[in-house]
Amino acid sequence: MTNQVLQTLVEMRGIESNYVDAWGKPATIADSSKAKLLNALGYDTSDESAVYEQLNQETLSYWQSPLNPVQVSRVSDKLQFSVRLPIELVNDAYTFVVTTENGTEFTQTFIPVDAQLIDAAQIEDVEYQEYVIDCEHDIEPGYHTLALTVEGDDEALTTMRLIMAQDACYMPDSVAAGRKVWGLSVQLYCVRSQQNWGIGDFSDLSRLVTDAAQTGAQFIGLNPIHALYPANPDACSPYGPSSRRWLNFLYLDVTALEGYHDASVQQIVNDPEFKAQLQAARDAQHVDYNAVAQLKLAVLGAIFDVYEKQYLKATSQPRKAFEQFVKEGGESLDMLAVYDVMQEHLKEAGQPSWGWPVFPERFKEYHKPDVAKFAKKHARRVTFYQFLQWQAARQLEQANQAAQDAGMTIGLYRDLAVGVSEGSAEIWGNKDLYCVKASVGAPPDVLGPLGQNWGLPPMDPKRLYEQAYQPIIDLFSSNMASAGALRIDHVMALLRLWWVPKGDHARDGGYVYYPVDDLLGILALESHRNKNLVIGEDLGTVPEEIRGKLADNGIYSYRVFFFEQAEDGGFFSPGHYPEQSMSTLTTHDMPTLIGYWHCLDLELGKTLGLYPTQEILDTLYQSRHEDKQAILNSLHGHHSISDEVGHDVNHTAMSQALNFGLQTHMATGSSALLSLQLEDWLQMDKPVNIPGTFDEYPNWRRKLTRNLEDIFADENLRNLASRLTQARIEASTDK
Structure with a gap:
């Protein structure tokens, strides 16, 4: 087959042939990679005649359609x-x-x-x-x-x-008028409290927003709280969910549910063995997802029995509300509930159950007749899982209401993951939309020198268009519910995604383009409907064209201090950050401040084999050393730290003065929003996630070191919060 024929199809399907890498150098996609990406999109590239036939069929289909399936226009x-x-x-x-x-x-x-x-x-x-x-x-x-x-x-x-x-996304009036605010970001599962069951829950969230608001915080940023896998709790990455439309019901505070105090439920929770297991889950250093799931599902099942007898078997207001929730959830909610029941059923039967690829053939797709029969046979259990989604939505809304009652400018801000995992319910329910012969990832960059493969099959942009963008509308709408802002992880996905053909190395992938202007229009519409400010995580290999589009569409850029460096190695003053941005010091994919300063991430990376050669590691150590000196120079130059913090990196360890100084330094900046990690408030050293690892490190499990009840009683932290609030007020008036 001639390269020209292949290239015609490549260009028609938005596959990029050349791009600029994270270091600003031109890079080329190999012809073999482009052919594999076409295969992942469903094309036969085995010979020239097959390609011609597919091109002709698509051309004919286009011209024989009087109208496009969908059009997005601005008012x-x-x-x-x-x-x-x-x-x-x-x-x-x-x-x-x-x-x-x-x-x-x-x-x-x-x-x-x-x-x-x-x-x-x-x-x-x-x-x-x-x-x-x-x-x-x-x-x-x-x-x-x-x-x-x-x-x-x-x-x-x-x-x-x-x-x-609308022409641009929504923003609160006070933020639009120049008010600069700060807030805390937290992985909800990490939260410890005296009451939770070994995992942070929605009641913890309500307390967190209330207590944080009293110290001056105007938002609480969350990790993705998407639905995971109740029958496979150890598949716990919030960025590899089963469904992005629905919630992880393990965040339910079961003790706050109506029916919890019924005698039948209390008999379970007061059993000595149950109490011992619950205490072990609370005391564990890392979240024990299996233990938490077993404990909560046992009690949730008993609560559902009580609730069903009291409300769902007779005409009642709660029954009407639940039925309305199920009706509005439609096929998507039914699909997830059926999937959860099926995984549970297969696991109990000792059959492979990690995801639909290993289901029996008759169950491998939601719309199969045998799946409908299965759902009918297990209708009560399906209703149970729908009930859990209903209760999760209600408790999340209570936390959102707590933020509003506390007077927060933004309140909760949620995080939308870039995709779902291969074995997800979302793919099981819409096979035509996803390309399971490829995975989303990233080319080699600063965060991942080997490139990254996230194991998330991408949406086919053509199928998304043919489905009139309904799947993306549902995603935006559902993730803006009960929130005041939405952070879109890897926002470049609106423009392009790095696809890695199945079985290939991450560096051998290629970029596939998406209808960015249409997707941004839908995002603007949904943000106004849900009154959500939108933040786009634009880190990594970022084409300049997307930065301009994001800004024009009212989307806030995501600026991380450690990446904001000038060509001479110095760090930009936060006063030079775009006003239309959220600034931060660290993220969930980075070391904590202590970890960064003491190079604990590099030590850990060496142990885990993340660096191909010692030379690369030595270069990273040297670069880190130079960066730390530049940071000290910048902090002292801006009088953000006192002389109790040394000027020479060779003799200056991370301390509370340096930690808090970095945070208040950021608070003086020009970005409208400042997000700080709760881990850095607590001066923790271990990261929550190490990109590029799976079983090598307990990702998404590490808990906070202190109970929620103790954090805001700490006078040092209250003083830090006061300094942050004052710095933000002064930054607002300096506009």
Whole structure:
């Protein structure tokens, strides 16, 4: 096959041939990698005739579709849409009817040939022409339908989803007016408290927002709280979920649920063996997900029995509310609940159960007839898992309400993972959308010198478009619920994703592009509907084009102090950060401040074999040494630390003065938002996650070192919070 034929298909499907790497150097994607990426997209690249046939079929399909499946437009732009017809029909009169989601109709008649011709094609002896039609009406933001009819014919020829979006994402009035705020970021499962069951829960979250607000914090940032795998609790990465639309019900505070105090439930929790297991889960250094899941599911099952008898078997207000929740959750909620029950059933039967790829053939896809039979047979257990999602949503909303009641400017901000794991319910329920022969990752960069493969099958951008973007709408909407802001992990995914063909090394992948302008429009629309400020995590290999688009769309950049360096090695003053940004010192993928300063991450990386050669490791040590000196120079130069902190890195260890000095240094900056890790408040040394590792390190398990009840009673931390608040006030008035 000629490279030109392959390249035509490559360009048509948005596969990038060249890119600029994280060090600013040009890089090229190998032809073999591009062919594998086409295979992952479902194309046969075995010979030239097969490629030609696929190209012809897609071209024919395009021209034989009078309208696109979906169009995203901005309210400030002139609304236009294109129509494709055989040449013999372009002189006929047509009518389009826009029906808004509120039921309002706008009608307009036109003759295509009177409009602007923008393209034409000759296919199988038929000439097709494409015209741009101007809409004379102003259509409000929302999800609408455009129907095309031949004049005089009542039945629509075809329809298109019309999405009208605001020009930029929502932001709170006070932030838009220049108020600068700070908040804390926390991995919820890490939280210790006197009451929780070995994992942080939504009641802990309510207390955290209340206590933090009293010290001046204006938000609490969360790790992704997506649904994981109740039958496989050790698959605990919040960034490799089963469903991004639904919640991890292990965050439920079971003691706060109605029915907990029933005698049947109390008999379980007061059993000496249960008490011992519960205490062991609380005392464990790392979250014991298996123990937590067993403890909570046992009690949740008993609570459901009580709730079902009291409310769900008779007409009641709680039953109506639950039924409404299930109705609104639709197929997505049913699919997840059925999946959870199926995994549980297969595991109990001793059969492979880690994910749908190992399910029996008759169960490998949600829409199979045998799955429907299974769901019917296990209907009560399916209802139980739906009930848990309902209760999780209610408790999360209570935490959100606590943030609002405390007067927080933003309140909770949630985190949207970039994908779901291969064995997820989300893929099981929509196989056409996901490309399971590839995985999302990253090319080699500063954080991952070997490149990264995250084990997350990507969405096919063409299928997403054909499904009128509904899956992405659902993701944005559900993750903005009960929150005031949304952080989008690896926000470059809106523009492009690094796909790694299955079985290949991460460095041998390639970039696949997505319809960025459409996705940003949907994001803007949902952010206004849900009153969510949006933060885009734009670290790693970031093309300049996406930074500008994010800014223009009102999305806040994510600026990490340790990456904000000038060419001479010095660190930019936080006063030079973009105002439209969230600044931070560290992230969940980085060492803590103590870990960074004492190079504990490099020591650990060497032990785990993350660095290919000693030379690379030596270079990293030398670079770290130079960076630390530059940090001291910057902090002293800005008078952010006193002389009790040394000037010479060779004699200056991390101390509370240096730690708190770094945090207040950031608070003086120009970024609208400042996020600080609770781990750094507590001066912890161990990271929560080491990118590129799986079983080598207990990722996503390390707990905080202190109970929640003790943190805000600490006078040192209260003083730090006061300094942060004052610095943010002064930064706001310096605008």
